[in-house]
Amino acid sequence: MDELVEKALLARKAWFELANSSDSVRKKALESMSQAIIENKEKILEANSLDVEKFKKEHPSDPLLDRLILNEKRLKSAAEGLIKISQLPDPIGEVVEGWTTIHGLKIQKVRVPIGVIGVVYESRPNVTIDISGLAIKSGNAVVLRGGSEALNSNKTIAEILRDSIKDYINKDVIQIIENPDRSIVDKMLKLNGYLDLLIPRGSSSFIEYVRKNASVPVIETGAGNNHIFVNYDADLEMATKIIINAKVQRPAVCNAVRKILIHKDIAEKYVPILLKELKKYGVTVKGDESVVKIAPDVIPASEEDWDKEYMDLTLSIKIVNSVQEAVEHINKHGTKHSEAIITNNLKDAQYFTWNVDAACTYVNASIRFTDGEQFGFGAEVGISTQKLHARGPMGIKELTTTKYIIYGEGQTREI
Amino acid sequence: MDELVEKALLARKAWFELANSSDSVRKKALESMSQAIIENKEKILEANSLDVEKFKKEHPSDPLLDRLILNEKRLKSAAEGLIKISQLPDPIGEVVEGWTTIHGLKIQKVRVPIGVIGVVYESRPNVTIDISGLAIKSGNAVVLRGGSEALNSNKTIAEILRDSIKDYINKDVIQIIENPDRSIVDKMLKLNGYLDLLIPRGSSSFIEYVRKNASVPVIETGAGNNHIFVNYDADLEMATKIIINAKVQRPAVCNAVRKILIHKDIAEKYVPILLKELKKYGVTVKGDESVVKIAPDVIPASEEDWDKEYMDLTLSIKIVNSVQEAVEHINKHGTKHSEAIITNNLKDAQYFTWNVDAACTYVNASIRFTDGEQFGFGAEVGISTQKLHARGPMGIKELTTTKYIIYGEGQTREI
Numbered sequence: 001m002d003e004l005v006e007k008a009l010l011a012r013k014a015w016f017e018l019a020n021s022s023d024s025v026r027k028k029a030l031e032s033m034s035q036a037i038i039e040n041k042e043k044i045l046e047a048n049s050l051d052v053e054k055f056k057k058e059h060p061s062d063p064l065l066d067r068l069i070l071n072e073k074r075l076k077s078a079a080e081g082l083i084k085i086s087q088l089p090d091p092i093g094e095v096v097e098g099w100t101t102i103h104g105l106k107i108q109k110v111r112v113p114i115g116v117i118g119v120v121y122e123s124r125p126n127v128t129i130d131i132s133g134l135a136i137k138s139g140n141a142v143v144l145r146g147g148s149e150a151l152n153s154n155k156t157i158a159e160i161l162r163d164s165i166k167d168y169i170n171k172d173v174i175q176i177i178e179n180p181d182r183s184i185v186d187k188m189l190k191l192n193g194y195l196d197l198l199i200p201r202g203s204s205s206f207i208e209y210v211r212k213n214a215s216v217p218v219i220e221t222g223a224g225n226n227h228i229f230v231n232y233d234a235d236l237e238m239a240t241k242i243i244i245n246a247k248v249q250r251p252a253v254c255n256a257v258r259k260i261l262i263h264k265d266i267a268e269k270y271v272p273i274l275l276k277e278l279k280k281y282g283v284t285v286k287g288d289e290s291v292v293k294i295a296p297d298v299i300p301a302s303e304e305d306w307d308k309e310y311m312d313l314t315l316s317i318k319i320v321n322s323v324q325e326a327v328e329h330i331n332k333h334g335t336k337h338s339e340a341i342i343t344n345n346l347k348d349a350q351y352f353t354w355n356v357d358a359a360c361t362y363v364n365a366s367i368r369f370t371d372g373e374q375f376g377f378g379a380e381v382g383i384s385t386q387k388l389h390a391r392g393p394m395g396i397k398e399l400t401t402t403k404y405i406i407y408g409e410g411q412t413r414e415i
Numbered sequence: 416m417d418e419l420v421e422k423a424l425l426a427r428k429a430w431f432e433l434a435n436s437s438d439s440v441r442k443k444a445l446e447s448m449s450q451a452i453i454e455n456k457e458k459i460l461e462a463n464s465l466d467v468e469k470f471k472k473e474h475p476s477d478p479l480l481d482r483l484i485l486n487e488k489r490l491k492s493a494a495e496g497l498i499k500i501s502q503l504p505d506p507i508g509e510v511v512e513g514w515t516t517i518h519g520l521k522i523q524k525v526r527v528p529i530g531v532i533g534v535v536y537e538s539r540p541n542v543t544i545d546i547s548g549l550a551i552k553s554g555n556a557v558v559l560r561g562g563s564e565a566l567n568s569n570k571t572i573a574e575i576l577r578d579s580i581k582d583y584i585n586k587d588v589i590q591i592i593e594n595p596d597r598s599i600v601d602k603m604l605k606l607n608g609y610l611d612l613l614i615p616r617g618s619s620s621f622i623e624y625v626r627k628n629a630s631v632p633v634i635e636t637g638a639g640n641n642h643i644f645v646n647y648d649a650d651l652e653m654a655t656k657i658i659i660n661a662k663v664q665r666p667a668v669c670n671a672v673r674k675i676l677i678h679k680d681i682a683e684k685y686v687p688i689l690l691k692e693l694k695k696y697g698v699t700v701k702g703d704e705s706v707v708k709i710a711p712d713v714i715p716a717s718e719e720d721w722d723k724e725y726m727d728l729t730l731s732i733k734i735v736n737s738v739q740e741a742v743e744h745i746n747k748h749g750t751k752h753s754e755a756i757i758t759n760n761l762k763d764a765q766y767f768t769w770n771v772d773a774a775c776t777y778v779n780a781s782i783r784f785t786d787g788e789q790f791g792f793g794a795e796v797g798i799s800t801q802k803l804h805a806r807g808p809m810g811i812k813e814l815t816t817t818k819y820i821i822y823g824e825g826q827t828r829e830i
Contacts, residue, residue: 020770101791105780114802115772192626196802211607212630217803238825245827353820355435357530365520365823374828376516387529387611387816388632389804401802405768408780410653412660413789 004187007175008143008194011116014172015141019113021169023090029168030086030133036164037079037129037157045070047156048125055149063252067123068150078129078379085133085378091397092139106407111400113139115196118188118216119381120145122202125153130379132161132174138399141173143195145188148180189214199394201382204309204335219394222385224254224337225309226367229326229352231343232263236270238364239342240277245366246340248281252311254383255338255370259306260317261326264290267319271295274317283313290319306333323348327355334358336385338367359385359392419558419602422590423609426531426556429587434528434554436584438505441551444583445501448551451579452494452544452572460485462571463540470564478667482538483565493544499793500548506812507554521822526815528554530611533603533631534796535560537617540568545794547576547589553814556588558610560603563595604629614809616797619724619750634809637800639669639752640724641782644741644767646758647678651685653779654757655692660781661755663696667726669798670753670785674721675732676741679705682734686710689732698728705734721748738763742770749773751800753782774800774807 018026037044048070055068094111101107117140121127128144135142146154154176162171177184188198189210197217200210204223211220228246230239246257262270271287271294278285286301301316306329308316320326323341330339340362341352353361360370370393372380377395384390390398433441452459463485470483509526516522532555536542543559550557561569569591577586592599603613604625612632615625619638626635643661645654661672677685686702686709693700701716716731721744723731735741738756745754755777756767768776775785785808787795792810799805805813 016770099791101784101789103784103789105784107790112769215627217801219803235825241825241827249828349822354527355431358818360819360821363820363822364825365821366827368828369516369518369520369821369823369826370819374516374518375522376514386632388634391817392819402806403773404775404785404807405778406775406780406784407764407778408784410650410656410779411784412656412781413664413783 002187003179004143004177004184004191005194007177008116008118008191010172011141011143011175012194014170015113015116015139017170018136018141018173019092019139021139023092025168026090026136026139027086029136029165030082032164032168033129033133033136033161034079034082034086036160037075037082040160041072041075044075044153044156044160045072047152050152051125051150064123068125068153070125070153074126078126081130081373081379082133085137085396088137088378088396090137091400096402103411104409105411108405109402110405112403114399114401116141116143116194117399118143118145118191118195118198120185120188120198120200120202120210122147123150125150125157127201128154128157128176129161131381132158134379134381134396134399136165136169136173138396140399141175143175143177143188145177145184151178151180186213189216192216199382219382219384219390220386221382222254222337223309223335224256225258225307225333225335226255226338226340227259227261227326227330227334228257228340228342228367229261229320229323229330230263230266230270231323231341231345231348232265233344234263234266234342235344235364236266236273239270240274242340242342242364242366243274244277244281246368247278247283247315248313249368251313254309255368257340257367258308258310258315259333260315261320261329262317263326264319264321267291268294271317278315281313283315286314286316288316288318291317309335323351327352331355331357337383338362338370340365340367359383417602418594419592419599419606420609422592423531423533423558423606425587426558426590427609429585430528430531430554430556432585433551433556433588434507436554438507440583441505441554442501444551444580445497445548447579447583448544448548448576449494449497449501451575452490452497455575456487456490459490459568459571459575460487462567465567466540466565479538483540483568485540485568489541493541493794496545496788496794497548500552500811503552503793503811505552506815511817518826519824520826523820524817525820527818529814529816531556531558531609532814533558533560533606533610533613535600535603535613535615535617535625537562538565540565540572542616543569543572543591544576546796547573549794549796549811549814551580551584551588553811555814556590558590558592558603560592560599566593566595601628604631607631614797634797634799634805635801636797637669637752638724638750639671640674640722640748640750641670641672641753641755642674642676642741642745642749643672643755643757643782644676644735644738644745645678645681645685646738646756646760646763647680648759649678649681649757650759650779651681651688654685655689657755657757657779657781658689659692659696661783662693662698662730663728664783666728668783670783672755672782673723673725673730674748675730676735676744677732678741679734679736682706683709686732693730696728698730701729701731703731703733706732724750738766742767746770746772752798753777753785755780755782774798
């Protein structure tokens, strides 16, 4: 039997026990995990430095290096996340709805774990901690396949976590796939019957690949070609502050901004102000015809630009005639992740938030808040940009499903 | 542009309007649809008789004929279903959750329509009425692809429905694909960006085909290799009544029973009683070794039998040692649809309903109740046997998704 099938089977067996465990036991397991991360930080950092050294040699000056690096602060933050998760209300067993039918059947819709969840992710080894914590709290087993560049870190973390839970729950609920071969991912995509759900995290081309090839149910975590629309009546100081935050703080993450739409009535006034501010942070600005007319030094944006998710400090600006045109443009080019309007006009705010087809729509706030930790979920498994099951940051509730439990007294159906 | 893309685009445009309509307008549209079905029943039955005559010629004595036939009673029932759906509370706009974050952001998780939903189905033309009604109530547009054998019926029904709603909402929210070519289904499976969701209804081999080939998000409606477990303390009269109802009433539907598990302590006594009753209805019984030992005239079941979804009056019986063994057998061979235990033992009932991995688990009732209409949903789009998004009968709530709407006052993210 190969590693993947073997570990998926171990995970399923352990899941059956976990699904019958009480929240207090799962809480203790999470506390123990948190403590173990802190107590073993040297060991983890040592393993991580092996990965980091190797990556540096093989990929000099790759910006992804930052995501691979663990340090005391990042470990502490992940350990605290586990405690936060442990303190959330237990999602399992919640009666979501319940009613009695005309035949006297007592129907309950009950929240239950999904089962064995596969997660494919890159670089960041702290994801191993976050996802293990969210999964255990919500009664699920995980089969984790991190990037080969983080294998030492992930193996060490998983070993420590598994060891820390074994007094409370079956440690096989956490499985790490060690085979670095890329073909393992293809196998995971087809592992129906072994995995109940697969969550891919990564580049948009990887997600596209998964969408085309998976037969296991998938939740797509997505790209963020996100927009901020500055309406005619916007507080311009606020708009600039939000745009800079969303563009500059971490330009490569999915909840950063990629496009700015500006209402025509304020374009002449606001474009120069915004350009000046963006220049301070080294942002490369492209613009549509109207923007270039106002500021001739701006690079003309091509048609393709409007569909691009820039991973660096590039930004494109477009002038629009109305909130309707802004929504139309976003629904045509956006990736349904996070979209914002800066306005004080209630009607426009409502039109925008209702009609923009995206997981998260903001009024007067930075789209950088689209994040499980920021939403109060303790951590996140990823940010879903699809419409089925979960949309937006996914925490413990998004790792559950429901079942109907029906009690009768011998009822049979007449027609 | 081909018919499919053209109609999907028309549907999307109409959807944008529908998503902004009030429940009272959608209610009026549904009432008008119901009235139009009744008023035009002759026209529909005439179109249906063309389909029926053609089918009879091409497939003499095919049991699927019954599903193709419309009559006054079936039309009346569908028209009444539309009224029931119209009276359900509006799912759209419901604030599912809401909270304020530590940064003062006001987050609302709001229920919204999914968008343009493709449905592929066979034979039964009344499905065209049910699904159109559920979709409009929940603010969605539909692209319907019924079986070519029902094309006349479906075209006529869709024409009548479209005409009946045009005073209230854009009639393009209902689209029927007329091209009878099977390749249209393959195109629908790949229509990302045009369809937000695809619901296939049909044989398990068709669902399997969809699972392997779709890149559009899919909700699988599933096969029903369903079990009834008769526990050691079961009321045997009740058990027999439920088994006969679940097996005999409509043996080809997905919520019929295919396997009976009997606790060893009552096997000697109960197997002969049950066999005698099943014989009255012409049921062909297969059994495991222990059953054959008790009743030597029973056909020995093969290993494959335990995975089969018999579509006729065949039934297999197995003796098990405990509720644990029953659950283990069901989780290994079941299709996660509907499973029942007949018992008066509370602990066993709870063990069974919690640990059987299925959309619907019953205690002391017929599994034939797994049905949107019986659950009180007015009608159903299908019965989901997958774990993501929707599980069990799907009504209007299952045709919605959620989005987060976040109001701030200029908040930016610090870390």
